[in-house]
Amino acid sequence: MTPALRIGATGFGLIAVCYGFARFAFGLFLPQIRSDLGLSASLAGVISGGAFAAYCVAIIVSARCSERFGARIVAVAAAAVATAGLVGIAVCTSPVWLAVFVILAGTSTGLASPPLAEAVSYAVAPARRDLTNTIINAGTSAGVALSGPFALGLGEQWRLVFMIFAATAAALGVASYLALPARGSKNGRIDGLGMPPLHANLLRLVAASFLMGAASTALWSFGGEIAQARLDWSTRLTGMLWIAIGAAGILGAAAGWLVARLGINTVHRLFLVALVASIGMTGLAFTTPTLTLVGGALFGAAYVMLTGVYLVWGTTTLPDRPGTGLMAGFLTIAVGQTAGAPLFGVLMSQLSLQAAVLVFAGLGVTPGLFWFRAVTD
Template sequence: MSPALRLGATGFALIAVCYGFARFAFGMFLPQIDGDLGLGPELGGVISGASFAAYCAAILASAALTERLGPRAVATVAALVAACGMAGIALAPSPALLAAAVIVAGSSTGLASPPMAAAVAAAVRAPHRDATNTTINAGTSAGVALSGPIALAMAGHWRMAFAAFAVVAGMVAVATVLALPASRGGGPARGLPALSAGIRRLIAASFLMGAASTALWSFGGDLGARHFGWGPTGTAMLWSAIGAGGLAGAGAGRLVTRFGLDRIHRAFLVLMATGILAVGSGGAPPAMALAGGALFGAAYVMLTGVYLIWGLRALPDRPATGLMIGFLTIAIGQTMGAPLFGVLLGAFGAGAAVPAFAVLALLAGLVPARGRALAAA
């Protein structure tokens, strides 16, 4: 296996573990965790939001550390942090300790992405970087898709599932040490870049998309239980559908090259809103809700690929920081969106919360991805 292919495979696995297992699997298991520990929708939303907040802090640190230390060290730490956080979730005896473990696990995702962008910039030729980056980014979907069958195999035992996830994360840490380049990025970290017009538009669009996505990432299992009476099996099927659909996001780089950032951005925001409504409105039959989950997964991963490319083109000489801006803002939107959705759900029900968050996704499409920095798109 060539070094570039080994890098891509390892990066795909790292993103699958950190995003699919350590971050997003919590939403799938939330109904079971709620039943065991008595969280309630408001506290569940706060815990999800705190996990996203930890991501925000971690991705800022990761971009700076990657520029200072190089990608191998930071990516390895990401896998180890994911393992520790998920082990803590498996062992948590109370809501307070669960919240702490979820925060640790969620921070691993912030650590993971910037070093992978830097590693691709160092090891992959320029014409293939967009495709490689978006393929690695689609690891999120593989992790989410796998978490569903694992949950079914565990017969709904969420503690056993997170223990298994922690073991896999430890194995990925070893692979990361072997596959990623250790070279330093460019000396001392250079701080945050100037807010150009293109970066400001990226921040606005990714914030709205991130907030909208929490309707399913944080509450998809809860919504399935409310509308369809789904237990662990139904929720695992939804998560598998979301993950399977998201594998389409690996093609984001090629679609952007062919149709441009603006067209792909707007099209998949419409699909995201459609998926949120299909799963969360309660009016669709269960099979249609699963199809909506697949649609949401495809849209989410495709859009994160769009924001990844947008950031890298805005800051071509600082790949870790370029990726960080869009992904950080997605997480800030999720940090604010998860507790807000929980409050709306608790106070007014899904009939108000779900359409409101679908509208947030559509609003992101009003932000254009135009500018000289993005002329190539």
């Protein structure tokens, strides 16, 4: 098995578990969790925002540790943290403990991405790196899509579902230990581990990814709530929305291929339009079951494609420090999500769901104001 295939397959699985199960499945099962534990919409938004905040801290730590200690140990740590957080969610009995374990599970996502970028840079030929990275990134969609059938079949037994997710995370920890190189792109050296110079390209990346991250929380954190409010869907039926989001998101694996042919800026703006359309189709009052599922599919494809764009944007800007280049975009996506989730919850509680959806659809347009330029500008 070639390094690209071995690392790509293992990374795809680890990202599926950490993002699809440990981070985004909370939004799918939120209505049933709220019913069982007595959560308000505002508190649910704060918990979601806390998980995104934990991601922000973790991805900074992970980028530095991946450069210093290598890819394998950090990836295994990500799987271990995901396992612990998912077990905790499954057994918690109060909103306080739920918050603790949702935040712990969310930490695993920040830990997972940088070591995989380091592993790709260290072991995969340059011509295959963008494609391998974006295939790994598309694992998010596989995890989201796989969580949907669990909601359809075991929607009310969310504790059992999270225990199954935990067992899967543990298995991916073993796979990461066996498949990933011990070293990262810097071969274990610790020189130059500070933040990179504030290149104009990075500043534009930070602005764009922050705004996209904030807009995306409309569905990632409140997709289940929206489907319940608009269509009176149960957690089981909402599983169909998650399947649509995840299945279409697999298209995001083509981000590296599309960027190579159309350019970062064209792909960026095309899929921002798709993101805005998806929020409107799913969340506005005129939605129907068909529109909701189509909007969910559009959202999945747009979100994973956009994160792939930001991945290539960052690693192209910092080719010698791929973990840090990835961190620049992914960290600020999560910062945007940290701000966006509580804001959406407050708007929904204090104004209306319609107002919250309109504000966040408008927010999705704004990243297009920022563009990628050659690293030499």
